Amino acid sequence: xxxxxxxxxxxxxxxxxxxxxxxxxxxxxxxxxxxxxxxxxxxxxxxxxxxxxxxxxxxxxxxxxxxxxxxxxxxxxxxxxxxxxxxxxxxxxxxxxxxxxxxxxxxxxxxxxxxxxxxxxxxxxxxxxxxxxxxxxxxxxxxxxxxxxxxxxxxxxxxxxxxxxxxxxxxxxxxxxxxxxxxxxxxxxxxxxxxxxxxxxxxxxxxxxxxxxxxxxxxxxxxxxxxxxxxxxxxxxxxxxxxxxxxxxxxxxxxxxxxxxxxxxxxxxxxxxxxxxxxxxxxxxxxxxxxxxxxxxx
Numbered sequence: 001x002x003x004x005x006x007x008x009x010x011x012x013x014x015x016x017x018x019x020x021x022x023x024x025x026x027x028x029x030x031x032x033x034x035x036x037x038x039x040x041x042x043x044x045x046x047x048x049x050x051x052x053x054x055x056x057x058x059x060x061x062x063x064x065x066x067x068x069x070x071x072x073x074x075x076x077x078x079x080x081x082x083x084x085x086x087x088x089x090x091x092x093x094x095x096x097x098x099x100x101x102x103x104x105x106x107x108x109x110x111x112x113x114x115x116x117x118x119x120x121x122x123x124x125x126x127x128x129x130x131x132x133x134x135x136x137x138x139x140x141x142x143x144x145x146x147x148x149x150x151x152x153x154x155x156x157x158x159x160x161x162x163x164x165x166x167x168x169x170x171x172x173x174x175x176x177x178x179x180x181x182x183x184x185x186x187x188x189x190x191x192x193x194x195x196x197x198x199x200x201x202x203x204x205x206x207x208x209x210x211x212x213x214x215x216x217x218x219x220x221x222x223x224x225x226x227x228x229x230x231x232x233x234x235x236x237x238x239x240x241x242x243x244x245x246x247x248x249x250x251x252x253x254x255x256x257x258x259x260x261x262x263x264x265x266x267x268x269x270x271x272x273x274x275x276x277x278x279x280x281x282x283x284x285x286x287x288x289x290x291x292x293x294x295x296x297x298x
Contacts, residue, residue: 014257015045015274017264018238019189020107020140020169020217022050024059027221027232036067039235043257045069046273047235048217048264050107050140050169052077054088057095064101069273073104073140078111081124089131096135103268105132106140107169113145122153129157129164138267139166141186147177154184167267170219171205178205182213187263189215192225192233195244206248215267216241216260 018039028035039047049060049072057074064070074095076084096102108128110121132139143150154164167187171178171194178188188209193199206214218225218241220233225240242260246253265274 014043014254015261016043016238016242016257017046017048017215017261017270017274018044018218018220018235019048019167019215019260019264019268020050020191021047021220021235022052022222023047023220023235024049024056024063025221028234035234035236039238042236042239044235044238045261046071046264046270048073048103048140048268048270051075052107053080053083054091054095061099061101064099071101071103071268071270071273073106074102075104075106075108075128075140076124077107078109078121078125078142079115081115081117081121084120084124084127089127092128092131093135096131096137102137103270104138104140104166105129105135106166107142108139109142110146110150111142111144112149118149122149125153129153129162132164132166133162139164140169141166142169144172147173147180151177151180151184154181154186158184165267167215169217170223172199172202173205174201175204175208178209182210187213187215187267189217190241190245191217191219192223192229192237192241194248195225195240196229197226203248206245211259212263214245214260215264216245216256 023032047070049070051060051074053076060072064072074092105128108125110125157164165185167189168181169189170191171188190206194202194206216238218233218235218238220235222233224231224233225237228237242256243253246256261274265271
């Protein structure tokens with residue numbers, strides 16, 4: 001038996017995947033090496049970099065050369081649908097086939113909160129879903145104020161024999177909407193929104209989502225979690241998302257880290273980057289105490 005008061009060995013941090021980030025943005029131009037040091041210190045073993053426009057692809061590819069734990073997607077964001085060109089499907093197909101580090105198509109989807117060009121967005125979404133089907137890759141879906149329209153599109157795809165596999169990124173919907181997309185086989189990814197005090201619907205989703213059907217992400221530089229809300233977000237802060245998920249699900253942080261990282265590994269083929277799972281004892285450590293912070297509204 002050890003002496004009373006003797007220091008205990010530290011609990012090994014389970015590996016963690018940030019399943020959605022944008023470190024190619026200018027926000028990180030000055031200090032990306034320090035940002036990478038911090039994400040590694042937090043146990044982030046893999047990052048999936050989303051793509052907003054095709055023009056980003058060469059720079060994201062260079063980041064993957066620079067940071068071996070980075071994998072990436074290619075695609076066009078729905079709010080950029082006006083920039084769609086008929087040559088883009090071939091561009092995306094070539095990018096997917098050129099580099100095995102391309103693990104998804106996206107971020108694609110529908111955003112009817114900031115835009116009203118529904119028909120144009122749907123056409124661009126359908127074309128990118130065709131690309132993902134052709135190269136057998138999952139999709140990263142952005143959906144804002146468009147859950148019912150998106151559900152109808154995905155149901156039609158499944159009925160036509162071309163089911164979509166992928167992730168509903170930066171989840172901000174209701175439990176009912178979550179059930180729609182879970183039934184369609186999609187993964188739900190939780191961002192810093194889950195740490196916001198007034199995000200009650202997202203809290204309920206975090207509590208109800210099956211253990212093998214969720215991931216965590218930052219969507220950095222946006223949506224920094226509590227206690228960094230209002231600051232630039234960065235991949236290291238995904239640890240706060242995992243901590244809040246553990247508190248909501250009444251389990252250990254190690255269990256959330258393991259479960260979310262394994263879900264990301266299965267979807268994106270990240271198994272070589274995701275390390276050994278935590279021990280049973282580590283998985284069943286008590287959840288963290290609730291963090292105290294200045295109140296915010298969502």
